[in-house]
Amino acid sequence: xxxxxxxxxxxxxxxxxxxxxxxxxxxxxxxxxxxxxxxxxxxxxxxxxxxxxxxxxxxxxxxxxxxxxxxxxxxxxxxxxxxxxxxxxxxxxxxxxxxxxxxxxxxxxxxxxxxxxxxxxxxxxxxxxxxxxxxxxxxxxxxxxxxxxxxxxxxxxxxxxxxxxxxxxxxxxxxxxxxxxxxxxxxxxxxxxxxxxxxxxxxxxxxxxxxxxxxxxxxxxxxxxxxxxxxxxxxxxxxxxxxxxxxxxxxxxxxxxxxxxxxxxxxxxxxxxxxxxxxxxxxxxxxxxxxxxxxxxxxxxxxxxxxxxxxxxxxxxxxxxxxxxxxxxxxxxxxxxxxxxxxxxxxxxxxxxxxxxxxxxxxxxxxxxxxxxxxxxxxxxxxxxxxxxxxxxxxxxxxxxxxxxxxxxxxxxxxxxxxxxxxxxxxxxxxxxxxxxxxxxxxxxxxxxxxxxxxxxxxxxxxxxxxxxxxxx
Amino acid sequence: xxxxxxxxxxxxxxxxxxxxxxxxxxxxxxxxxxxxxxxxxxxxxxxxxxxxxxxxxxxxxxxxxxxxxxxxxxxxxxxxxxxxxxxxxxxxxxxxxxxxxxxxxxxxxxxxxxxxxxxxxxxxxxxxxxxxxxxxxxxxxxxxxxxxxxxxxxxxxxxxxxxxxxxxxxxxxxxxxxxxxxxxxxxxxxxxxxxxxxxxxxxxxxxxxxxxxxxxxxxxxxxxxxxxxxxxxxxxxxxxxxxxxxxxxxxxxxxxxxxxxxxxxxxxxxxxxxxxxxxxxxxxxxxxxxxxxxxxxxxxxxxxxxxxxxxxxxxxxxxxxxxxxxxxxxxxxxxxxxxxxxxxxxxxxxxxxxxxxxxxxxxxxxxxxxxxxxxxxxxxxxxxxxxxxxxxxxxxxxxxxxxxxxxxxxxxxxxxxxxxxxxxxxx
Numbered sequence: 080x081x082x083x084x085x086x087x088x089x090x091x092x093x094x095x096x097x098x099x100x101x102x103x104x105x106x107x108x109x110x111x112x113x114x115x116x117x118x119x120x121x122x123x124x125x126x127x128x129x130x131x132x133x134x135x136x137x138x139x140x141x142x143x144x145x146x147x148x149x150x151x152x153x154x155x156x157x158x159x160x161x162x163x164x165x166x167x168x169x170x171x172x173x174x175x176x177x178x179x180x181x182x183x184x185x186x187x188x189x190x191x192x193x194x195x196x197x198x199x200x201x202x203x204x205x206x207x208x209x210x211x212x213x214x215x216x217x218x219x220x221x222x223x224x225x226x227x228x229x230x231x232x233x234x235x236x237x238x239x240x241x242x243x244x245x246x247x248x249x250x251x252x253x254x255x256x257x258x259x260x261x262x263x264x265x266x267x268x269x270x271x272x273x274x275x276x277x278x279x280x281x282x283x284x285x286x287x288x289x290x291x292x293x294x295x296x297x298x299x300x301x302x303x304x305x306x307x308x309x310x311x312x313x314x315x316x317x318x319x320x321x322x323x324x325x326x327x328x329x330x331x332x333x334x335x336x337x338x339x340x341x342x343x344x345x346x347x348x349x350x351x352x353x354x355x356x357x358x359x360x361x362x363x364x365x366x367x368x369x370x371x372x373x374x375x376x377x378x379x380x381x382x383x384x385x386x387x388x389x390x391x392x393x394x395x396x397x398x399x400x401x402x403x404x405x406x407x408x409x410x411x412x413x414x415x416x417x418x419x420x421x422x423x424x425x426x427x428x429x430x431x432x433x434x435x436x437x438x439x440x441x442x443x444x445x446x447x448x449x450x451x452x453x454x455x456x457x458x459x460x461x462x463x464x465x466x467x468x469x470x471x472x473x474x475x476x477x478x479x480x481x482x483x484x485x486x487x488x489x490x491x492x493x494x495x496x497x498x499x500x501x502x503x504x505x506x507x508x509x510x511x512x513x514x515x516x517x518x519x520x521x522x523x524x525x526x527x528x529x530x531x532x533x534x535x536x537x538x539x540x541x542x543x544x545x546x547x548x549x550x551x552x
Numbered sequence: 553x554x555x556x557x558x559x560x561x562x563x564x565x566x567x568x569x570x571x572x573x574x575x576x577x578x579x580x581x582x583x584x585x586x587x588x589x590x591x592x593x594x595x596x597x598x599x600x601x602x603x604x605x606x607x608x609x610x611x612x613x614x615x616x617x618x619x620x621x622x623x624x625x626x627x628x629x630x631x632x633x634x635x636x637x638x639x640x641x642x643x644x645x646x647x648x649x650x651x652x653x654x655x656x657x658x659x660x661x662x663x664x665x666x667x668x669x670x671x672x673x674x675x676x677x678x679x680x681x682x683x684x685x686x687x688x689x690x691x692x693x694x695x696x697x698x699x700x701x702x703x704x705x706x707x708x709x710x711x712x713x714x715x716x717x718x719x720x721x722x723x724x725x726x727x728x729x730x731x732x733x734x735x736x737x738x739x740x741x742x743x744x745x746x747x748x749x750x751x752x753x754x755x756x757x758x759x760x761x762x763x764x765x766x767x768x769x770x771x772x773x774x775x776x777x778x779x780x781x782x783x784x785x786x787x788x789x790x791x792x793x794x795x796x797x798x799x800x801x802x803x804x805x806x807x808x809x810x811x812x813x814x815x816x817x818x819x820x821x822x823x824x825x826x827x828x829x830x831x832x833x834x835x836x837x838x839x840x841x842x843x844x845x846x847x848x849x850x851x852x853x854x855x856x857x858x859x860x861x862x863x864x865x866x867x868x869x870x871x872x873x874x875x876x877x878x879x880x881x882x883x884x885x886x887x888x889x890x891x892x893x894x895x896x897x898x899x900x901x902x903x904x905x906x907x908x909x910x911x912x913x914x915x916x917x918x919x920x921x922x923x924x925x926x927x928x929x930x931x932x933x934x935x936x937x938x939x940x941x942x943x944x945x946x947x948x949x950x951x952x953x954x955x956x957x958x959x960x961x962x963x964x965x966x967x968x969x970x971x972x973x974x975x976x977x978x979x
Contacts, residue, residue: 134635136610139623141616152590153590157593157596170593174591174662177581178581230795231795273912275909315765316765317979464908465907468727468729473907475908493908493940546938546978
């Protein structure tokens with residue numbers, strides 16, 4: 080009992096010290112705005128490739144960043160040694176003075192003091208590496224025993240627990256806990272030179288329980304790898320395409336989401352014209368939302384990395400551009416409100432405008448409605464990835480089925496969809512009636528910061544005239 | 553050295569150990585939307601330990617270089633139920649000479665970096681003032697220590713320097729992005745040439761050229777060659793070969809490409825990004841031919857995978873990944889390649905590379921920056937176009953290889969390559 084009290088006291092004392100240290104260092108700043116973010120990250124991993132465990136281990140990272148704003152210019156310093164915060168603050172201010180030449184614009188927000196504890200249920204920090212290993216060992220065995228055409232496997236477990244201390248010169252002080260745990264399951268099937276892959280992933284900002292009980296996912300990965308060996312590649316061309324919820328989330332993210340990030344717009348007069356609020360960008364059934372405040376999703380935080388509270392942001396409403404994502408700087412420069420979307424993947428990076436959890440909102444169609452009048456189309460399922468250059472985008476399905484005369488027909492592989500945001504959003508003609516949030520792993524990359532955990536969701540979506548890559552007959 | 557203390561500590565319980573420690577400091581300035589936006593310094597430290605206990609390995613790393621006991625304890629914990637070790641730590645060996653440090657990097661000031669960025673921006677703005685320009689200049693200096701329980705030990709100090717400039721040109725709903733950059737371990741970079749290359753890419757894209765779907769000859773610029781190389785990077789990885797997920801497994805000595813095609817893994821090119829005397833397992837670096845005159849010559853191995861596969865490490869640890877890739881020059885001048893093309897595509901940069909099933913060789917990508925060739929001339933940029941094919945089929949179908957290799961980034965040296973026919977899908 081005595082010991083327990085002692086422990087609580089010791090922890091409490093350390094946290095007070097962190098806040099005092101940060102606030103004391105901030106008083107050394109002569110910049111207009113300064114912030115310090117310190118992170119302590121513990122990670123562990125294990126992964127099987129084929130029969131054998133390929134690697135297992137753990138890491139601990141302690142590091143921080145100081146960011147300072149002087150006359151519209153940013154200076155920063157990142158470091159692993161948090162012993163001398165004062166001189167890091169001075170260094171960031173010095174860099175900022177080299178840069179700054181105009182008037183700073185930075186949206187006002189109410190300072191907050193808050194402490195967030197992550198509800199983990201099963202805390203993965205208290206689970207031994209051997210238990211982590213045995214959970215994925217079972218998934219690995221399921222794959223390798225599935226079929227004699229399974230050539231190999233790759234099953235990877237990873238967790239990280241990120242404790243973040245944030246303090247800025249306006250009096251905001253936040254302690255946040257950001258857990259992330261996931262398993263990526265990949266099965267490789269082979270027949271001669273034909274090598275195909277089935278892939279499933281599950282991740283969450285939660286405890287160990289999210290990656291338990293995935294036997295069915297392991298079997299699905301193996302089944303896809305084997306089935307795809309006998310599936311033909313899709314024939315390239317223009318199709319009516321129905322994307323499933325997992326792909327709809329990628330679509331919302333790649334096809335449109337990045338264009339709504341204001342750092343692409345705020346100092347770019349022509350982009351401002353192109354992305355003026357009130358402009359029609361999609362068909363009138365289309366609604367796209369980014370919401371960093373939905374409990375339990377991977378892109379969820381109470382505050383972003385500038386201490387701004389996250390919220391639900393409508394981006395497209397009934398096909399009309401109604402909002403965009405901001406940092407405090409882009410919001411001020413565009414005369415709009417900050418939205419809580421300044422995010423950094425870690426202490427080595429400055430926050431930039433990012434999505435959180437992005438989804439296509441539900442419509443009223445059933446899946447039957449969507450396929451019944453399609454003469455020749457593609458039903459594209461699950462994601463492998465996506466990329467955008469703002470106007471043009473591409474995303475890849477794990478696999479797909481042809482739709483022929485209103486019915487699901489043969490399995491096809493190598494389904495890659497591409498489009499132009501200004502056309503494709505107008506070509507959405509049906510949206511399903513249930514939003515799903517498949518708990519997939521992976522993350523988003525931008526400006527050298529990857530992977531950032533994001534949530535991707537939606538219902539099934541039907542799009543006309545989509546270019547599907549591939550060879551032609 | 554701290555690494556020796558790590559080894560000493562680990563060997564109290566382990567039968568083998570390896571330790572590495574690194575410190576680096578980098579300075580960057582960046583310009584966004586026509587103006588200087590930020591400057592800063594990043595300092596980092598870290599150390600890692602790998603141990604072998606009862607034939608099993610475990611590893612751990614930390615940024616806290618005072619935590620010798622903790623990091624060793626965690627590696628030992630992992631090894632208790634770790635992966636089987638199929639290797640022995642290499643003993644002392646002297647690696648080949650290669651230049652990785654340039655005295656001229658450290659003295660470069662932030663002010664000088666700002667000036668370099670401003671000059672690149674001014675050149676691009678002078679071409680067209682309505683193009684929004686972004687740029688970056690960075691340098692870094694790193695020190696590393698390595699030791700293992702077999703007596704191999706080395707320290708190294710490396711520098712790096714890089715510059716890049718991008719233009720964004722928005723006309724109506726048309727958004728053009730093009731840019732060029734280069735970084736390596738040497739200060740010597742002609743930033744004016746980098747800006748001129750960006751201007752050239754933008755200039756060629758002034759017009760938008762319609763293109764019809766169909767099979768056509770495709771020229772990959774040195775940057776564009778990455779589209780073809782992704783499958784090879786995965787396919788020559790010894791671990792993928794051993795596990796059978798590489799389609800090249802079992803094909804040593806077989807002809808898989810046109811005989812004009814040769815590619816080598818070369819970590820001994822002075823100042824290249826992935827160059828150095830040793831790999832991260834203390835194995836001396838070597839030049840490894842991968843394809844010679846179309847024939848598969850070698851795969852890339854690290855210590856453990858080599859042990860599993862009955863091969864020897866090629867110095868590609870950890871992970872069996874290539875270092876710098878060098879593709880042999882052919883005999884066709886680039887200009888001639890373009891001139892000889894009646895109707896075709898020039899591909900510089902793509903979207904979506906690596907999605908799908910890259911190890912099989914299949915690619916299906918959006919041409920982010922590519923140009924239509926019509927009657928031997930580049931007539932403009934293509935848009936909303938998908939390019940699809942298979943690397944292994946394409947390499948058998950090479951129409952021409954350029955007679956001059958160029959750096960595409962700091963770890964690929966390649967001439968442009970023309971493939972006789974690839975599938976292009978346009979809207």
